[in-house]
Amino acid sequence: MRRDMLPWNLLGIVVALGAWEIGGRMLGDGLLAPPSSVLAAFPALLRDGMAEALGTAMLQMLVGYACALLVGIPLGVLMGRSRMADRLLHPWLSMLLVTSTAALVPLFILIFGTGMAFCGALVFMASAFYIMLTAYQGARGIDRRLMAVARSFGATRMQAFRMVLLPGLFPYLVTGARVGLVHAIRAMVMAQMFVMVGFGGLIAQSGFDASTAGLLALLVTIMLVSLALNRALDATGHRLAPWYRASKAGH
Amino acid sequence: MSNTPKLELREVSKSFPRASGAPLTVLDRIALSVPDQEFLVILGPSGCGKSTLLKIIDGTEPCTTGTVLLDGADVTGRPGTGRAMVFQGADLLPWQTALGNVMFGLILRGVPKAEARERAMRYLEMVGLTAFADSYPHQLSGGMQQRVGIARALAVEPELLLMDEPFGALDVQTRDLLQEELLRIWERDRKTVVFITHSIEEAIYLGDRIVVMGARPGRIETVLQVPFPRPRRESIRDEPEFRALRRQIWDQLKVGAQAAPDLAGAPA
Numbered sequence: 001m002r003r004d005m006l007p008w009n010l011l012g013i014v015v016a017l018g019a020w021e022i023g024g025r026m027l028g029d030g031l032l033a034p035p036s037s038v039l040a041a042f043p044a045l046l047r048d049g050m051a052e053a054l055g056t057a058m059l060q061m062l063v064g065y066a067c068a069l070l071v072g073i074p075l076g077v078l079m080g081r082s083r084m085a086d087r088l089l090h091p092w093l094s095m096l097l098v099t100s101t102a103a104l105v106p107l108f109i110l111i112f113g114t115g116m117a118f119c120g121a122l123v124f125m126a127s128a129f130y131i132m133l134t135a136y137q138g139a140r141g142i143d144r145r146l147m148a149v150a151r152s153f154g155a156t157r158m159q160a161f162r163m164v165l166l167p168g169l170f171p172y173l174v175t176g177a178r179v180g181l182v183h184a185i186r187a188m189v190m191a192q193m194f195v196m197v198g199f200g201g202l203i204a205q206s207g208f209d210a211s212t213a214g215l216l217a218l219l220v221t222i223m224l225v226s227l228a229l230n231r232a233l234d235a236t237g238h239r240l241a242p243w244y245r246a247s248k249a250g251h
Numbered sequence: 252m253s254n255t256p257k258l259e260l261r262e263v264s265k266s267f268p269r270a271s272g273a274p275l276t277v278l279d280r281i282a283l284s285v286p287d288q289e290f291l292v293i294l295g296p297s298g299c300g301k302s303t304l305l306k307i308i309d310g311t312e313p314c315t316t317g318t319v320l321l322d323g324a325d326v327t328g329r330p331g332t333g334r335a336m337v338f339q340g341a342d343l344l345p346w347q348t349a350l351g352n353v354m355f356g357l358i359l360r361g362v363p364k365a366e367a368r369e370r371a372m373r374y375l376e377m378v379g380l381t382a383f384a385d386s387y388p389h390q391l392s393g394g395m396q397q398r399v400g401i402a403r404a405l406a407v408e409p410e411l412l413l414m415d416e417p418f419g420a421l422d423v424q425t426r427d428l429l430q431e432e433l434l435r436i437w438e439r440d441r442k443t444v445v446f447i448t449h450s451i452e453e454a455i456y457l458g459d460r461i462v463v464m465g466a467r468p469g470r471i472e473t474v475l476q477v478p479f480p481r482p483r484r485e486s487i488r489d490e491p492e493f494r495a496l497r498r499q500i501w502d503q504l505k506v507g508a509q510a511a512p513d514l515a516g517a518p519a
C-alpha cells in the first residue's frame with residue numbers, strides 16, 4: 001500500500017517544487033527565492049554555523065521534551081486511572097493545554113534568563129500537556145473487557161497494570177510522543193527567535209536579508225528535521241510493537 | 252449425597268443500585284448444585300442475568316447476598332482459583348500472539364516461562380492451532396480466536412470451566428464445528444462446565460442438564476435432564492426426542508419471559 005503511494009508522493013513533491021521554482025523566478029529572490037537559490041544558500045549558511053546551531057537547538061529541545069515525557073506520561077496515566085487525580089489535575093490540564101506558549105515568553109525570560117533553561121522550559125510547556133492528554137485518554141479508554149479477563153485469571157493490580165494496561169497504552173503513548181515532539185520543535189524555534197540566539201536566531205536575522213533564500217533554506221531544514229524525527233518515532237513504535245499498526249487500523 | 256458438589260450456589264442474589272428509586276434486582280435467590288464432571292447449560296432470555304451469574308461464580312462480580320462454594324470451599328468474590336472463563340468475544344490481548352495469549356493465565360499464576368510455553372503449546376495443539384502459535388489475534392478468524400480463548404482457559408487446568416456464550420458471535424458452520432470440538436475435548440477429560448447460551452439446540456446438544464432461567468428478576472425457572480447418551484453424535488439433532496425437548500424448553504422460555512415478578516421463587 002505504502003509502496004504504491006510512493007510514485008504519487010514523489011510526483012506531488014516534484015510538481016510543487018516546479019511551481020515554486022517558476023513562481024520564485026517571477027517574484028524574485030527578495031520575495032520568494034526559488035528552490036535553486038535556496039539550495040545555493042546552504043554553503044554560506046553552513047559556513048555561518050547553521051549545523052552547530054541546529055545541533056545545540058535540538059539538544060535543548062530534547063531536554064525539555066524528555067522532561068515533558070517523564071512528567072506527562074505518568075500524570076496522564078494516573079489521571080486516567082484515578083478519579084481523584086482526574087478531579088485534582090483536570091482543570092490544570094485544560095488550562096495549560098490552551099495556554100499560548102508565546103504568551104509565556106516574557107515571564108519565562110524573567111524567571112529563566114535566555115539560555116538553556118528558558119528554551120527547555122518553553123519546550124516543556126508546549127509539549128507536556130499534549131503528551132499528558134493522550135496518555136490520559138489512553139488510560140481511560142483501556143478496554144474494560146481486557147481488564148476483566150485479567151481479573152478473571154486472578155491478576156493482581158500490579159500484574160494487570162504491567163500486562164494489560166501498559167501494552168494497551170502503547171499506541172497512545174507513541175501518538176502522544178509524536179504530537180508532543182512537533183510542538184516541542186515549534187516551541188524551540190520560537191523561543192530562540194524571541195531571544196535571537198541559536199537556530200531560531202538565525203531565522204530571525206535572515207528575515208532582514210535582501211534575499212529570502214537563506215530564510216527559506218533554514219525553514220526547509222527545520223521542516224525536514226522535524227519530519228525525520230517524527231518518522232523515526234513512528235518506526236520505533238512499530239519495531240517495539242508489531243501489532244501496533246494493525247490494532248490501530250483494525251479498530 | 253455424601254460427596255460435595257463441584258459447585259454450589261446458595262441463595263445468590265444480586266441487585267444493582269439505581270440512581271432513581273429502588274435497586275434493580277437482577278438475580279433472585281439462585282440456588283444451584285453442580286456435581287463433578289457435569290456439563291451444565293444455562294439458558295434464558297436476554298437480560299435475565301446469565302452473564303452476571305457467571306461472573307459471580309467466577310468471582311469477578313460481587314453478589315449482594317449468598318455464597319459460592321467450589322468443592323465446598325467459599326470462593327465468593329474471589330477470582331482466580333479453580334475456575335477459568337471463556338469470554339463471548341474471545342477477548343484476546345491484541346499485543347500477544349496466540350501462544351502468548353494462552354500463556355497469559357499461566358504466567359499470572361506464577362508458572363515459569365518455559366513450562367508455561369510448553370503447556371500452552373499443548374493446549375494450542377488440542378484446539379488445532381499449532382501452526383498459528385505466532386499469529387496475532389488480528390491475523391486469526393473469529394473461530395480461531397475463540398479456539399485460542401478456549402485454550403487459554405483450559406491451559407490453567409481449571410476445576411470448573413465457565414463459558415459465556417462462547418460461540419454466540421460466530422457463523423453457523425463455525426459454531427457447529429466448535430461445538431463438536433468442545434465435546435470431543437470435554438469427553439476426553441471431563442471437567443465441570445457451566446455454559447451459557449441463547450440457543451436451545453446448542454443447550455441440548457452439549458448439556459447434561461439445562462437450567463432454564465426466567466427474567467425480571469432473574470431466577471431459575473426449571474432444570475431439565477438431557478436424556479441423550481455420550482459420546483453425542485451430531486445426528487441426535489434429527490431425533491424426535493430432541494425436537495420434543497426443544498419444544499418443551501421453548502414453551503418454558505416463553506413462560507419465563509412473560510412471568511410476573513411475584514412468581515419469583517416458584518418451584519423448579
Ligand SMILES: Nc1ncnc2c1ncn2[C@@H]1O[C@H](COP(=O)(O)OP(=O)(O)OP(=O)(O)O)[C@@H](O)[C@H]1O
Binds near residue numbers: 299303
Ligand atoms: N454493572 C451493571 N450496572 C447496572 N446494571 C447492570 C450491570 N450489569 C448488568 N446489569 C443489568 O443486569 C441485567 C442482567 O444483565 P446480564 O448481562 O447478566 O444479562 P444476560 O442474561 O447475560 O443477557 P444477554 O443474554 O443479553 O447477555 C440487565 O438488565 C442489565 O441491565
Ligand SMILES: [Mg+2]
Binds near residue numbers: 301302303415
Ligand atoms: Mg450475557
